[in-house]
Amino acid sequence: DQQVKQNSPSLSVQEGRISILNCDYTNSMFDYFLWYKKYPAEGPTFLISISSIKDKNEDGRFTVFLNKSAKHLSLHIVPSQPGDSAVYFCAALDQGAQKLVFGQGTRLTINP
Amino acid sequence: GAVVSQHPSRVICKSGTSVKIECRSLDFQATTMFWYRQFPKQSLMLMATSNEGSKATYEQGVEKDKFLINHASLTLSTLTVTSAHPEDSSFYICSATRGGVVETQYFGPGTRLLVL
Numbered sequence: 001d002q003q004v005k006q007n008s009p010s011l012s013v014q015e016g017r018i019s020i021l022n023c024d025y026t027n028s029m030f031d032y033f034l035w036y037k038k039y040p041a042e043g044p045t046f047l048i049s050i051s052s053i054k055d056k057n058e059d060g061r062f063t064v065f066l067n068k069s070a071k072h073l074s075l076h077i078v079p080s081q082p083g084d085s086a087v088y089f090c091a092a093l094d095q096g097a098q099k100l101v102f103g104q105g106t107r108l109t110i111n112p
Numbered sequence: 113g114a115v116v117s118q119h120p121s122r123v124i125c126k127s128g129t130s131v132k133i134e135c136r137s138l139d140f141q142a143t144t145m146f147w148y149r150q151f152p153k154q155s156l157m158l159m160a161t162s163n164e165g166s167k168a169t170y171e172q173g174v175e176k177d178k179f180l181i182n183h184a185s186l187t188l189s190t191l192t193v194t195s196a197h198p199e200d201s202s203f204y205i206c207s208a209t210r211g212g213v214v215e216t217q218y219f220g221p222g223t224r225l226l227v228l
Contacts, residue, residue, distance in 0.1 A: 002155070004155070009153060032215055036219075041222070042221050042222075043116065043118075043205055043218075043219030043222055044156070044205075044219045045219070046216075049215070089155070089156065093214060093215050099146070099158050099161065100146075100215070100217065102148075102155040102156040102157075103155055104153065104154050105153075105155065
C-alpha cells in the first residue's frame with residue numbers, strides 16, 4: 001500500500017528551463033511534506049518542506065506547491081541547473097506513527 | 113553540522129553469515145535513529161525506529177530476530193543482519209534526529225549489502 005507516490009521514475013529537462021516533479025498521497029491525515037535530494041552513494045538531503053496550512057513555500061530556485069483537495073504536491077525548480085541532476089524523494093510525515101513515508105523517487109536529469 | 117556516517121559503505125558476504133552496519137552521528141547527539149531499506153527504483157521503507165537505551169520499534173513485516181538493532185549510545189546505532197540470505201541484498205540507510213524530531217532527519221550515505 002503505497003501511501004506516497006511519485007509516478008514519474010525519471011524526468012529530463014534542459015538547463016535553464018523549469019523542472020516540475022510531482023507527488024501524490026492517499027492519506028488525508030498527512031499534514032507535513034518534505035522533498036529530499038539524493039546523489040549517488042550519498043544519503044538524502046533535505047531540500048524544502050511545506051505544512052498543510054500553506055499551499056506554497058519558496059526557497060530560492062525551489063518552490064513546493066500543495067493541493068490538499070487533490071492530495072498532490074509538486075516541486076518546481078527554476079531555472080534548472082546541471083547540479084540539480086539527482087533523485088528527488090517526496091515524503092509525508094505520519095504524525096500518528098511518528099515516521100516519514102517516502103515516495104519511490106524521480107530521477108531528474110538536467111541536460112546542458 | 114548534522115553529519116551522519118555509515119560503515120561499511122559496501123559489503124559482500126556469504127549466505128548464512130551475519131553482517132553489522134554502523135550508523136554514527138558525528139557532530140550531534142541523536143536520541144532517535146531510523147533504519148531504512150531501499151530496493152532498486154523503490155522508496156525508502158522504514159524498518160525500525162531506535163531510541164537510545166531502549167528496544168527498537170520495528171515496522172510491520174520486519175523480522176526483529178533477523179534485523180537486530182542496538183542503539184547503545186547517543187551517537188551510535190547498529191543494524192545486524194543475521195544469517196543473511198540473497199533476498200536481504202539491498203541498500204540500507206540510517207538517519208538520525210536531534211531530540212526525536214521526526215521531520216528533521218539527517219541521513220547517512222547508505223550501505224550496499226550483497227549476499228552471495
